[in-house]
Amino acid sequence: MxxxxxxxxxxxxxxxxxxxxxxxxxxxxxxNGNNSQEQVVPISYGLGTQESPLLASQVLQGDGLSSxxxxxxxxxxxxxxxxxxxxxxxxxTTNVRNILLSMDYNCEDTKNCIPVELPTVGTQKALSLYHxxxxxxxxxxxxxxxxxxxxxxxxxxxxxxYWLPNFDLxxxxxxxxxxxxxxxxx
Numbered sequence: 001m002x003x004x005x006x007x008x009x010x011x012x013x014x015x016x017x018x019x020x021x022x023x024x025x026x027x028x029x030x031x032n033g034n035n036s037q038e039q040v041v042p043i044s045y046g047l048g049t050q051e052s053p054l055l056a057s058q059v060l061q062g063d064g065l066s067s068x069x070x071x072x073x074x075x076x077x078x079x080x081x082x083x084x085x086x087x088x089x090x091x092x093t094t095n096v097r098n099i100l101l102s103m104d105y106n107c108e109d110t111k112n113c114i115p116v117e118l119p120t121v122g123t124q125k126a127l128s129l130y131h132x133x134x135x136x137x138x139x140x141x142x143x144x145x146x147x148x149x150x151x152x153x154x155x156x157x158x159x160x161x162y163w164l165p166n167f168d169l170x171x172x173x174x175x176x177x178x179x180x181x182x183x184x185x186x
Contacts, residue, residue, distance in 0.1 A: 039162050042073060042141070044175040052175040053141055056101040059114045062153040065146045072155050073141045073169065074101030077113060079129050084110045084150045091136035096124040098149075103169060105137045115154040116142055123158050132163070139167040 044052040048070035056074030059065070079095035080087040087100060089108040100113040107113060118124045125131045127140060142161035149156050 041164065041167070042172050045073065045172050046175045048072075050141070050143075055103060055169070056114050057103045057112075059101075059146060059153055059155060060112070062146070065153075067145060067147055069143060069145050069159075070155070071141055071143050072101065072114075072116075073139060073164075073172075074103060074114070075105040075107070075137055075169070076100070076127075076129060076135065076140050077102045077105065077107045077137060080110075080115060080150065084113075084115065084152065087113070091129060091133040093129050093133070096128040096130045099127060099129060099140070101140070101155075105139075115149045115152065116144065116158060117149055117154070117156045119157055123161070127158070127161050127163075135163050135165060139164040139169060 040050045042051055042053050045055050046052055046058065048054045048068075050071045053071035053073040054065075056072060059070075059072055076099050078087055078089040078100040079093050079098055080100060081095050087110045088095070089100075097118055099116045099118065100110070101116055102113045104112060116127075118127055127142065129136060140161055140163050142155060142158045144155040144158035147154065147156045
């Protein structure tokens with residue numbers, strides 16, 4: 001499938017499956033005059049932008065990442081309490097302060113997950129399994145800061161995010177690198 005076909009497939013997946021927009025903090029947005037975060041369906045991965053988010057597996061590896069903010073995408077497969085040894089891979093949970101993301105929607109191994117901190121009531125209501133158990137094992141995109149969380153690479157201080165129900169991560173490909181011109185003399 002060529003790039004145009006892949007982009008069309010992603011667009012159709014979102015239109016058919018629907019993107020679920022979440023309003024993380026309507027009160028502060030109204031006070032500041034800001035609109036909700038625009039939803040973008042990614043067509044590539046690897047840059048940490050909304051159009052080309054990092055994969056949960058890239059955050060897990062952490063190669064070359066700084067403590068900057070990144071967009072990250074993955075399947076919500078569980079949550080945990082106090083440490084990764086207490087992880088639960090179930091839709092029903094009482095944990096609201098975090099979610100676990102993986103590249104495999106059937107994941108039940110903490111070694112293949114990244115913890116994602118949900119620091120505010122708005123992010124917890126919008127993204128936690130406690131409030132969204134009907135979206136268990138569905139795809140989500142979050143904007144947060146890369147760092148250590150529960151003694152492993154994860155995402156902290158999530159500021160915004162949205163669900164991509166029925167989205168298949170295999171539909172997105174690595175972002176193309178820019179062409180570099182080489183001066184070749186014969």
